[in-house]
Amino acid sequence: MAPDQHVVRPWVVTSVFPRLPCRSRWAFRTGVLALGVLLAVFAFLHWQPPLIGISALGLPLLFGVYLKETDAFEDMSVSSLAAVAFLAAAIGTGWSFTLNAIWSVTYDDVLGTPMTPPEQLINLVLIPIGGVVLMLIPAVAVRIWRPDVREALDGYAIGAVSALFFTAAGTITQQASQFSNGLVAKDFPSDALFATAVVRGVAAPLTAVAIGGLIGATLWFKRRTDPTPARRRYIVTSPVFAITVAALTYIGQNGIDYMWIPYAEIVGLYAAITVVALLVLRIVLHSTVLGEAAPDTTPDQPVLCPQCTHVVPDRAYCVNCGVAAGAASRSSRKARRANRPVPAGSAPEGP
Template identity: 40%
Template sequence: MRLRNSLLGSLFPDLPRRARVPFVVALGVLVALLAVSGLLRWQAAMISAGSLGLTLLFVLYLRAVAAAPARVLVWCAVLAAGLGAGWGLLSGALVAQSHDVGLSVTETDDERLLVSIGIPLGSALLMLMPALVFRALRPVQGYAIGAWGAVVFTAAATLVRLAPQFTTGVVADERPAAALLVQAAIQGVALPLTAAALGGLVGITVASRKRGPAVASVLVALALFAVMGVTEFLPMLHGLHLVVHVLLAVVALWALGVAQRAVVPEPVSTEVSSVRVLATFTVAVAVVAAAGSAVSLVTTPDLGRIVCPPDCGRPPIGEPIESNPRFYAEDGAFSVQYPGPGSAYEATLHPDGVEVEFTGGDTGTLELFGMPAENRSPKQIADELIDAYYPDATTEYEIPNAMVGYQPGYGVVADDYPQDANGSFTRLRLIVMVAVRDDYALVAAAAGPYREFTQDFGTGHPSGANLQLAMDMGKYVNSFRWGGVSV
């Protein structure tokens, strides 16, 4: 199949077939750089190069074809970057809240599903705005302005959402290389390619001044981004997320190719130096990766080393649990205390337990519930709960001498790196504790953003929990009673 009709070749339709080769090869260079960064855990370089890589390549492409006046491209980039950065800031809090999935939730969480689909749909609509805003300008090539605006929007939104990761270090020593590779593939390759293809598709159809094709192209973009949202909502392995993103990119590029063949664009007669394109792109993306690493090096706080004594922190002192209300299971199998009104928690009572949202500080979710053990050990129950909702979670350590309701059981601390529909990852800390008595299990589970305990955060001394919610968790864990009677 000729490059002119290939999926990647459709990204550069205004160039002769042979002139597209260096741009496609440059994409391969970007993929290789991201793969190396992921394997070596160079997260700062990976984030910066992945976010801006395709944008840099499109700058070179637009210079080669001169599809629009420079001032139009600049204003388009300003509009797209502003929309992307603003949307990244507005949607960031919703994305973070959607990651707190309760381990005892068995019904569809309509609110979380709405957020999971709504954010990608909002991204799609804003991503397409430059193509719609600049449709009346001449001389403007529809594909170029649509793809350019979508690529810049995606780059700005990705950088804003991932900016906090720059402060966690140049190298992500604690993150699995596999998770970083998936993040690099989605954010640096699949998502930008999908955005460029859909933006270009809408740009072509809008420029044709035909309402039917224009509406159809927008609907295609919304449908593909809605699929991204559904994928994010479902608790599936990171590898499956990547497969879905790759398939969506292929579909988007295929749809772009169909629109291009219908329009039959005339290639621009221009000379493109393969060596110059590859050399310029390689140097530019290397500079961007180095700049991201430098920013991370400067912004990563020096936590220092805690020496005890004298820096032993303060003893953990909490509110007496007798002041809290007590929940009684509908079937009378157990009872447990939970945070009352006026605290930094919002409690929701279910027939089989309590779900508590921590609304202060780092936020998070605490669940206190019971379930039939069905001859399973506490460890088996904990593993099955985590596997059901966080299949990619990795165990950090097992909690020694774990107790629930003063009954010996099993406890585990695990980390997961959930992603949203745009491939943004965050580090989530999970703590699950289970005890079994008379074939009935009581479970205490906490999930929230990971934060390392330091002299300025937490109790003032190191902690293996590294979860703000954990500081208040213990008093509820041991307030459990089987059958409403103290153990």
Template identity: 30%
Template structure:
């Protein structure tokens, strides 16, 4: 009797599932928006619609960072969309610390170091972002050369050629000529040059086909261009005395405007156009896309914003008002970029497929691999693995 009981205890538990039986996955439900059978969850894994709220546009959950609404002011989650939300804190603190350093250096009349800190802040952060997310490890130097380096070279050449003409018109008092050149011609040509590097990748690297690729290339090119134009314009200051003269408040406003606001404006206008261009090639169902993300709309917004700001920079002489106008423009353009990113990520870019279970890079839950995480709703195209995550999983 004792032997039989021992044999029963050693025998496999018949109540447990056999090892070779596949684990049951989540039940399938019909998405009312795209008509696909998808795993049950908060979001449709195919079209990204919010299943529990019945919202296809899901404006309450930004497709790149579902914990934020679409209308939300955030530089990091807008221009660094591949960065997981949990890793964005370091970049936010770096941006804040850099701004504080600029103000402190300006208060100490160290205007040259403050200028260097201001103009290099966003470009350096963007290079760190590209390194961190491991998106373009196969050919990083080509991509950086085609975007940030090309933008910097074009920016230097452009400023060297046009700087003398603008100064001559200002000295001669030709208001109409200055308004036409500095307010209309220069902004349009500058915006075109910022698009040169990304468009090269568009035609010669067709494998990089996702809209977020276009956004990344556009932002990098614009940051390189703005860095070069700013350094070229203020080079006499950098080669002058270490301790300068002038109002620290005025210098702090000028440097924060050049280092953050103008950088953001150029990065957003350029990335708007490039993201839309990549979306035009990527999206398989253009009929379901809003007009805001069309190529025509983004070009009109980008060029229009540059021209309006160019004219106002000539007409408005008050420094505080200029900074306020640029701040409002930067916020509005960031909101528009988020809308374009959101619509781009919701675009159907692949055939309906339910892949194997895997950890979501954003929420880390084990879910079926699909275009969107059924649990948190993040777009897989935006949720990339970072170097820190790779190191911890090895």
């Protein structure tokens, strides 16, 4: 995916957009940076409605551009992707309304009434686990349909779409009451708005991509049949591992929301959990791409590598940069094999 970057470094662009060719990375880095700048500007101006809108829809829109750039709408069913997004948004909206009803009964933030043990179990453990389960229902439904082709990065895209739209719908639903404050939220302190921008606009969507993506990748992972000594890799390619990481991640984030600590500490804790989630995502994607069944190849034929742009033998891995052939879209692989490079001297001469 990104042979020039170490696996255990949480690079945002190559983690969230793993199939991007090198030539497109700068554009998506610019897009991610633009989202961050917009969030900071709206928080500084106290413009709460656009801050909520960018927080909820910024990364999902950019992820849609990524799907278009990497031929996802050609490799996968457009109707399936649209159904996943719509169903995830509907479930996320319903879940947010349900949470508001649960919180009104089990937790009194105004009076500061301490929670009883059953309320702690519900609010701190069962609610985040329930959110993880609901968030991935659309992706699991697509997987149950048993797609003809199973590649980990396809599953990553479907799981990420499911989690992103679930989170976006929840953010808009929970923050909808703030639109009544008008364009400028004069009564909100600046540190609260900046914390909201980081938590809801950066940490929440990035964590959603990481969690949804790693679960989707493990659900679509198809293990190689040839003997390989790297059996330990299959621990992190198991859906059980991914679901465990997801539950722990959201239990941790949910616990932060109940802490009476300064906004700076809240931002720091959310950022730490997001970084860990991205690291786990990189490790899982690296392991699934290396460990899954290799696409059909013809080693005696040349092909153009989309990452390093060298002409190399058509193998499971590029002999020049080491990137896996499966890291490119199926449409890209098909097009490059249909138009293989030929030596200059062997080109047919014109009349």
